[in-house]
Amino acid sequence: MTPAALLFTLALAADPVAFVAVAPGYPGTTVEAQPSMDAFAAALATQAGLPSGSIVAAYFEKDRPGAERLQQGDAGFGMVSLPFFLREADALHLEARLVASQKGTGPTEVWALVAKKGRVTAPASLDGWQVNSIAGYVPAFVTGTALQGWGRMPANVKVVQTSQVLSSLRKAAAGENVAVLLDGAQAAALPSLPFASELEVVARSAPLPTGIVVTVGKRLPADRWKLLEKGLRQLADRPEGAAALEAIRLQGFVPLDPQPLAAARKAYGAAAK
Amino acid sequence: MTRPSRLLWLVALLGAGCASALKEPPPISTLQREDRGSVPASALLQEADEEFAKRPDAGAVGKAEGLCLAAAQADEAQVGGLLCAMRAKAWLAEREKGVKDRTDLSVSAVQTGQWCLRRDPASAPCKYWLAVALGLQARDRPVTADDGLKRMVQLLREAAREAPLYDEAGPERVLALLLVRAPGWPVGPGDAEEAIPHARKAVELRPDYPPNQLALGEVLIHNGDKPGGRAALRRAIELAGTEPWSKDPDAPSWVADARALLPR
Numbered sequence: 017m018t019p020a021a022l023l024f025t026l027a028l029a030a031d032p033v034a035f036v037a038v039a040p041g042y043p044g045t046t047v048e049a050q051p052s053m054d055a056f057a058a059a060l061a062t063q064a065g066l067p068s069g070s071i072v073a074a075y076f077e078k079d080r081p082g083a084e085r086l087q088q089g090d091a092g093f094g095m096v097s098l099p100f101f102l103r104e105a106d107a108l109h110l111e112a113r114l115v116a117s118q119k120g121t122g123p124t125e126v127w128a129l130v131a132k133k134g135r136v137t138a139p140a141s142l143d144g145w146q147v148n149s150i151a152g153y154v155p156a157f158v159t160g161t162a163l164q165g166w167g168r169m170p171a172n173v174k175v176v177q178t179s180q181v182l183s184s185l186r187k188a189a190a191g192e193n194v195a196v197l198l199d200g201a202q203a204a205a206l207p208s209l210p211f212a213s214e215l216e217v218v219a220r221s222a223p224l225p226t227g228i229v230v231t232v233g234k235r236l237p238a239d240r241w242k243l244l245e246k247g248l249r250q251l252a253d254r255p256e257g258a259a260a261l262e263a264i265r266l267q268g269f270v271p272l273d274p275q276p277l278a279a280a281r282k283a284y285g286a287a288a289k
Numbered sequence: 290m291t292r293p294s295r296l297l298w299l300v301a302l303l304g305a306g307c308a309s310a311l312k313e314p315p316p317i318s319t320l321q322r323e324d325r326g327s328v329p330a331s332a333l334l335q336e337a338d339e340e341f342a343k344r345p346d347a348g349a350v351g352k353a354e355g356l357c358l359a360a361a362q363a364d365e366a367q368v369g370g371l372l373c374a375m376r377a378k379a380w381l382a383e384r385e386k387g388v389k390d391r392t393d394l395s396v397s398a399v400q401t402g403q404w405c406l407r408r409d410p411a412s413a414p415c416k417y418w419l420a421v422a423l424g425l426q427a428r429d430r431p432v433t434a435d436d437g438l439k440r441m442v443q444l445l446r447e448a449a450r451e452a453p454l455y456d457e458a459g460p461e462r463v464l465a466l467l468l469v470r471a472p473g474w475p476v477g478p479g480d481a482e483e484a485i486p487h488a489r490k491a492v493e494l495r496p497d498y499p500p501n502q503l504a505l506g507e508v509l510i511h512n513g514d515k516p517g518g519r520a521a522l523r524r525a526i527e528l529a530g531t532e533p534w535s536k537d538p539d540a541p542s543w544v545a546d547a548r549a550l551l552p553r
Binding site: 051 | 388428429431432472473474475476477479480481482
C-alpha cells in the first residue's frame with residue numbers, strides 16, 4: 017500500500033459514519049435489531065472496500081428517535097420509509113439517492129384502502145370515519161399521497177397511526193366505521209385472512225417507492241458516498257451481504273426513479289398545507 | 290420441574306428470513322455432556338435438579354445441562370434427560386450476553402428438542418420445550434424466524450391442548466408472550482389481541498404462579514388496559530414474595546421484570 021493510499025484508508029477508518037434506518041410502525045426495536053444492523057454495516061463496509069468499523073448502523077421503529085438520530089453529526093446516510101421522508105426531508109436535509117427493493121414487493125409498492133364490503137363507495141362514504149394505518153403518523157401521506165387518485169376525503173376523517181393492523185382489520189370487518197390503509201406487503205397478504213371475504217379494497221395508490229436511501233446534508237464527502245453507493249448497489253454480490261439483506265427483508269438497492277417520488281412529494285405538499 | 294421464568298427469548302425482529310428452523314440434528318452423543326460412566330439416568334437427573342436449583346449460579350446450571358445430557362444418553366428410551374437439558378439451555382441462553390455463545394445454546398436446545406420428539410413424537414413437554422428453543426434461536430438467527438415462529442405457534446397450541454398444566458400452564462403463557470412480542474401480521478404470527486385469551490387462560494389454570502400474572506400484565510398493558518395490566522403485575526410481585534414461590538431462585542427476576550413493566 018502506498019503512503020497516500022494508507023493515509024486515505026486511515027482517514028476513512030478514523031471517523032465512522034452512521035447509517036440510520038427509520039421505519040416507524042414496523043417490527044423490532046433499536047436494541048433487537050442491532051445484531052442485524054451490525055451485520056449490515058460490516059457487509060457494506062466490506063463491499064464498499066472500506067475498513068472494518070468504518071460504518072455503524074442503527075434502526076428506529078419510531079419517528080421521533082429516528083429523526084433525532086439523523087440530526088447527530090455522524091449520521092451521514094440512511095434508509096427511511098416514504099411517509100417519513102415526505103415529512104422530514106426538508107427539515108433534516110435528506111437527499112434521496114437510491115431505493116430499497118423489498119422482498120416480495122420490489123422497489124415500489126401499491127398501498128390499498130380496505131373497508132367492510134359494500135360500506136365505502138367513494139371518499140364521501142368516510143364521513144366521520146377513522147382511517148388506521150402503519151403510516152398514520154403522517155396523515156397527509158394517507159389522505160394526500162396514497163389516496164390522491166381517489167378523491168378528496170371529508171375533513172372530519174381521523175387518521176390514526178397503528179402497528180396493530182390486524183386489530184384494525186377486525187374492527188372494519190365487524191362493521192365499525194374504520195377503514196385501513198395497508199402497505200404493499202399487507203395488501204398482498206389480505207386474501208390470507210380468515211375474514212378476508214368480509215373486506216374489500218376500495219382504493220389503491222399509484223406505485224410508490226418503499227424504503228428510500230438518503231444522504232444527510234453534506235456530511236458525506238462525494239468520494240465516500242461514491243464508494244458507499246457502489247457498495248449498497250452491489251451488496252448482494254457477496255454471501256455475507258446477501259445474508260445481511262435477507263435479515264432485513266431486502267433484495268438490494270436500485271437506482272431511484274425520480275418521477276414517482278416527485279409526484280409523491282407534490283401530492284404530500286398539497287395535502288399538508 | 291422448575292420453570293423458565295421470564296422467557297425473554299421472544300423478540301420482535303426487524304426482519305425474518307426464510308431458512309428452515311430445523312435441520313438434521315447431530316447425534317446426542319456429540320452434544321456436550323458430563324462424562325459420568327455408568328451412573329444410572331435417574332441418579333444423574335436427581336443430581337442435575339440439585340445443580341439447577343442453585344440458580345442464578347450459571348456454572349451450576351451449565352453443569353446441570355451436562356448431567357441432563359448424560360442422563361439422556363444413559364437411558365435412550367426416556368425423554369427426561371432431554372427435557373431437563375432443554376430447560377437448562379433455555380435458562381442459560383436467556384441470560385447469556387455473548388451472541389455467539391447464546392446462539393450455540395439456542396441451536397443446541399433446538400437440536401435437543403428434535404431428539405426429544407424423535408424419541409416420543411406425542412410428548413407435549415417435548416413440543417413445549419422445542420417451541421421455547423425455536424424462540425431462542427429466532428432471536429439470534431433471524432433467517433430462521435419465519436419458519437421457527439410458525440412452528441412455535443403450532444407446537445404451543447398442541448402442547449396447550451395436550452398438557453395445559455405443564456410448567457404451570459406454560460404452553461398458554463408462552464403462547465401469550467409469543468403473540469404479544471412477535472412481529473405482527475403479515476410479517477409474523479404476532480397478534481396482541483389474540484394474546485389476551487391465552488394470558489387469561491394461563492392465569493385461570495395457575496393463578497398463583499407469578500410468571501402467569503407477569504405475562505397477563507404485559508399483554509394487557511400492550512393492549513392498552515393499563516389498570517388491568519398494573520393490577521396483574523402487582524399481583525405477580527406479591528406472589529413472588531410469598532411462599533412457595535418466594536423460595537424459587539428465579540423469584541427476584543420475576544419481581545424485577547414486573548417492576549420494569551409497571552411504569553409503562
